[in-house]
Amino acid sequence: MTTIDIAVGETGRDGEHKVVAVSDGRVHLDRFDPAIAWKRTKFAEAAVVVLGLDADAVSEIEARIATEVVKADLAAVQKSKPDTVAAAPPDAWRPFPTDSLPARLAEFTRTAARSIGCDESFIALPVLAVCGAAIGTTRRVLLKPGWAEPLCIWAAIVGESGSQKTPAFSAAIRPLKRRQAELMKAAAAVREAFDADVAEYEKALAVWKRERGDSPAPSKPVPFPIGRVLVGDATVESLGPILNQNPRGVLLARDELAGWLDFDRYSKNGKGGSDVSHWLSWFNAQPTVIDRRSNPDPLFVPEAVVGIVGGIQPRVLDRAIGGDHRENGLLARLLLAYPPRQPKKWSEHGLPPEEEDRYERLVMRLYDLQHAVDDNGDPEPMLLTLDAEAKRLLVEFVNAHGREAADLTGDESAAYAKLEAYAARLAGVLHLVRWADGDVLKANRIDGVTMAAAVRLVEWFKREVRRVYRVLRESDDARDQRRIAEWIALKGGSATVREVQRGFNRLKTAADAEAVLQALVAAGVGAWESVGPGERGGRPTRRFSLTDAVTDDTTPLGTACDAVLSPEASGWDDDGWEAA
Template sequence: MISPTERLLNKFPDATKTSNGWQARCPAHEDTNPSLSIAESENGGVLLNCHAGCTTQAVCSALHLKLGDLMPPTEKSQQGQQYHAKPSPITTYTYRDENGGVLLQSVRYEPKTFKQRKPDGKGGWLYCVTGVRVVPYCLPELLAETAKPVYVVEGEKDVQSLAAIDLLATCNVGGAGKWKPEHAEFLRGRCVIVLPDNDEPGRKHGEEVARSLQGIAASVRVVELPDLSPKGDVSDWLAAGGTRKKLEQLAEAAPQWTPSVEEQPSTPDHFMPFPVESLPETLSTFVVACAKSIGCDASFIAIHALAALAAAIGDSRCLQLKRGWKVPAIIWALVVGDSGSQKSPGFKAAVKPVRDRQTEEFKKFKNEQKFYELEKLRYEKDLGNWKKNTKTSDSSPPEKPDEPIAVRCTVLDITVEALAPILLNNPRGLLLARDELSGWLGSFDRYTGGKGGGDSAHWLSMHNGETLTVDRKTGDPKTIFVPKANVSICGGIQPGTLHRALGNEHRESGMAARFLLACPPRKKKNWTESDIDPAIEKKYADLWNKLFLLKPHFISKGDDDSGERIPEIISLTPEAKTAWVAFYNDHAHEQVDLTGELSAAWSKLEEYAARLALVIHCVRWASDDATLVSPEKLDLQSMLAGIRLVKWFKNETRRIYLQLGETEELRDDRRLVEWINCHDGTTTIRDVQRGCRWLSEPGVAEQAIEKLVKDGHGSWQPSLHDSHGGRPKKLFSLHRVDTTPENTAGKEVKSTVDTVDDPETQIVGDWMVL
């Protein structure tokens, strides 16, 4: 009789053997990197875990299996009935912001499971914490006692155990492996002692915490508690007789933590996932849903959306870092992607509210134009009559009707000369949104014979919202002066044209440095029935339109309508100012070691942290974020989000600049790594010969893979089986981090809301047991 595990593996001919079971692509979502872990339980059942969050029912449905097909044999399944009991809550841990407001709760259930929830604003709870701000546990206490050292532990129970002996402690929600850079920022300048649990996941978590605090905390010490039982924690240590005095002695005796020296691949060309969690909830929900619907990387939507939202804010707001430094809401975003990589659908989704608004404004303008033409005819007739009767009448001439002006919020392909009058009539600003920006970049200096001094110089100054003066040979007026040229830009470009479009001239002039760049690896396309919820789409559109209605301050200069538009100034809270100064200093220290083009890019990324924070702040206001400190004050949450986004863009800038200057050999290495990644991270020599035309010659593919092994990008391993009954294939696998769950049986388990509420599953470690 075939076992449940064998029955499941028959559905996955490409499954890869791991130390704890098998790894395969999840059939319930567009899975480019295997995220479904499969193992067999002691009673013969199946252990499943999709790291992307798909439920067991979704996986079974995609495979045309029933849950019963994965059950253990009957006699053992009777013993497993206890797994199906719905957990009951036993305690609640509340995460609060600086002012004590509730952000989320982590609810512990029996038997040993957790789920998170957030306030719904109506006195109830929503069991989804997407977009909720990332803060450490007991944040108000951390801020109230800044002189005390801080103990970082793995769980809330340990925090309370230490609080009981008057020690200040914190942790992150979700347990081991869930610590984020945002947590570290709250410990800036503090003396930190890390107390890892006594198991491999705990020690790894402690290393991650300590590493994230390097250059942030005043000191970091990692203390491994003596005589601690396997899988034990500080609560167990205290229960066994440990004391506060002994713990403080251990902490004082522990050396300063320093990172171990690890070998890195010779090509630091690693893409980091876009930090969607740094975006406000309405925006992050849209980005995630849109990316899932399209089947593209989240960055394809997110950075276009940030530029579009910046354009909506326009000249209505600016951020004051100090009296002489005011930051505009101007963002230039450029996505690098191959044709067919889904960058165009992501771009269109992000700018759809802008284009929809422009369509409506053009309709209004067309109607106004028709009315104007009628009024103009009437005026000309009345003017003629007035001229005839001017000798016999003292009446005033008829009033000339005002010609309507089209409201513009976006332009496509335009010269500076054509742009100037549009900006003059639309001082709020515009979004230049073009699917392929290579044509726009190539149009610079078109009418100056490539000698410079043309459009590119004007665009360089527009990145800062400076004045724009254009002298024209024809047209009225001959000279156009725009006090503040506010233009955000978003679009894409193909890798093949990247080097030409951002050639030496644009890199030396600083044009390239003004763009936020992203180049996510290509994903394999798979059909999906997923579609974006119209309600989510509408919330994003409403968000954009609400920002577009923001008004600047207006200084009148007389009885007429003339006057000066002044952006409303957003200032920093003291906490946000502290975070900005720390980022500024760290960033400046990084830039000292850089030269040339990368140094130029770093000089622009510095202010981009503040620009992005300003956009995040305004988006939170427009989303009615209850945690916003004040509409006029940019708080710590918004500043940390801007800093986190810039750190991601710094990594992307390094990657793309490396591509611009890479040798042919490095380019081929990168192309091969990207090709293997697109094929689930594993391959054979024969597959490479077939799929990579530049490696099709005999022996070349094997040499290229051996080079990746030597450089530390991956390793050889035998395959699980051969589908044709032949010898096992020699399989190359790229190195990944944390693709296989740790065996955490017996530990407290952090689970998702769906699995806790699912009566057909029970959580054991990181697995769903059927």
């Protein structure tokens, strides 16, 4: 058996690493970012030629490189300790790792984000939820005996009004809207025949009642099932029949999730606690019994699952989630993305119809997945297993994740508990997306490349959830400081007092702007730098510059979306924080 050694060396220029593949004394060396999937593939394809290996070795080399990347990420996590809220500056935004998605999803995410002018995370999170809903209850990921994770995903994109949440959300769920329209059209055709059967039944029943003979009563037509893939404003009671008729499950998709979070709307006593318990069980695809006012017989659904996706404003999220939903774990189940807001700017980029079509075909291919059938003829999920490399990566992640979580309490601790399971859920979704896109791999066996990508996504979500939770509990002064720091990052990482004052209407004087910047210096977010006279002379000036940690982690959204930021635009239009 051929031995292939892979090493990922020190960081080079532009964040690249030295990647070395060695086999039988022959060496292939290159510098590239091994976290990017297509660059791993390109390196592996070249390596098999240089090393004289079979083409089958490409996937092994890719998996080994992905393993080294994850090992480096885990080592970094183990060395770092969670920041305390009081002493440390807020976690800086890091761009979503789009390259960890399968090629088709990554391309759609980039293209749609560029077209809309939004951050790529606003596309990626809804897309992952859509793919998880398309798979539904047909598959679970078997981690060990007694632990099989469903592929249900709850995702919320967080942003102020006008931050392009709605266009991003709409682009991601468009394939499900089209499928739902087709199902409703088919149901309308069946309904016409059903209504005719009901009319005949009512006539026959009236005759039977008049005659009162010994003949049995006519049989009442059985209501036909209506295919559903999407739901919107639905109560637990109304979802019961939908889930009963659609064992695959459905996706609750709402442009604004605040309405879903108001569980007391339909409760007579104003307490929707019983509804919440159903939702918590549906996240894990648990059996559910629903009592209905309109029918004395309870409704039983053996494996009920409802995915969730939508947008929400940060302050609305903080109010809606409340103390109760923090304690019961509802908030912890949500994957969150809250990128810094960018000013809206016209772009000639559009979402090509062929890109939409490729994405839709991929989602529809996931709907082709079918359940297994148990001994009683009832549907049950097929199990996805892990190959040796995927299992090793998962074990390393779980162990490192557990050590990190041991020091956490409260909201972060609850979120980390759910994110451990999300590693398996995301691995299952990514694996089946690769299958739907035509990758050559074992249909029900997750490999190391997929698990490495899932772990990288979870590491991003871990950082983001800490950042969002910190934002949710920050004071007004802390929020103002964060917004200014994000604005400076979007401008390249530095600004003068005069530029900051002009950028924000609330800062009436230079002294006000300098006081805010000095607070950022005290928090360790930035420092003052002296700038000498220019070519034309003049007096020296003083600029505020973000620290390397902040500027390295805060990539301007314009880079991801091909948008150009105007010097005057601040990007915020609420509470007086608007462009001057």
